[in-house]
Amino acid sequence: MWIFVILFIADIVVACxxxxxxxxxxxxxxxxxxxxxxxxxxxxxxxxxxxxxxxIYAKLILTGxxxxxxxxxxxxxxxxxxxxxKEKEKRNIIISTVxxxxxxxxxxxxxxxxxxxxxxxxxxxxxxxFLGVWALGIGVAVGAVLILKLKPxxxxxxxxxxxxxxxxxxxxxxxxxxFGFDYIPLRIIMFVAPVLFATSDATxxxxxxxxxxxxxxxxxxLTLLTYYPAQMLFSLSIMxxxxx
Numbered sequence: 001m002w003i004f005v006i007l008f009i010a011d012i013v014v015a016c017x018x019x020x021x022x023x024x025x026x027x028x029x030x031x032x033x034x035x036x037x038x039x040x041x042x043x044x045x046x047x048x049x050x051x052x053x054x055x056i057y058a059k060l061i062l063t064g065x066x067x068x069x070x071x072x073x074x075x076x077x078x079x080x081x082x083x084x085x086k087e088k089e090k091r092n093i094i095i096s097t098v099x100x101x102x103x104x105x106x107x108x109x110x111x112x113x114x115x116x117x118x119x120x121x122x123x124x125x126x127x128x129x130f131l132g133v134w135a136l137g138i139g140v141a142v143g144a145v146l147i148l149k150l151k152p153x154x155x156x157x158x159x160x161x162x163x164x165x166x167x168x169x170x171x172x173x174x175x176x177x178x179f180g181f182d183y184i185p186l187r188i189i190m191f192v193a194p195v196l197f198a199t200s201d202a203t204x205x206x207x208x209x210x211x212x213x214x215x216x217x218x219x220x221x222l223t224l225l226t227y228y229p230a231q232m233l234f235s236l237s238i239m240x241x242x243x244x
Contacts, residue, residue: 074099190237
């Protein structure tokens with residue numbers, strides 16, 4: 001467990017350095033700082049995997065973490081995309097953003113499958129809870145778009161698909177937290193991690209929808225200091241779920 005604590009602290013420190021270095025723009029140094037932070041949560045997941053029974057839950061969550069790393073890389077490719085051609089840069093950034101979101105969505109699919117299998121084992125599925133959490137997440141997203149008068153543009157459809165997948169993942173994880181596990185720390189992890197993940201993605205969605213209003217240092221710190229702890233907690237769940 002002490003190894004996880006060290007990696008958790010290291011991830012937070014690197015994320016903070018990255019947040020400072022990457023504002024207002026991500027340069028190549030900042031890109032590799034972000035990659036280091038992402039490698040740390042994959043490393044944490046790998047260590048947890050090595051100390052688990054290496055069952056299907058562990059394999060799926062570790063795969064999801066790897067997809068998260070890929071998504072992180074694709075969403076921060078700006079320094080390698082810039083070539084002086086504004087139109088081409090804009091097109092390539094949109095492509096890398098959409099593909100990056102797709103990588104994250106695949107990661108959520110891995111988490112969803114893992115949670116579904118655990119829910120079956122724990123007999124923890126409650127349709128009202130699942131639909132309630134899912135509807136709350138979608139409602140908050142739609143409400144934010146309307147109230148804040150956001151204009152996602154071409155990213156609107158991909159963001160809606162991604163939000164749907166994120167809310168489904170969060171609903172299943174929270175169902176496990178409430179009805180699944182007897183081990184209290186694991187229950188806390190399964191509840192807190194998706195909430196942190198959703199918060200991080202919400203701030204990222206605000207930035208992509210209206211960078212002038214929401215691309216601020218405070219927002220960047222909020223994005224990163226909810227995202228990396230969420231991934232670290234999911235990585236820890238690999239070991240705790242299969243130790244029960």
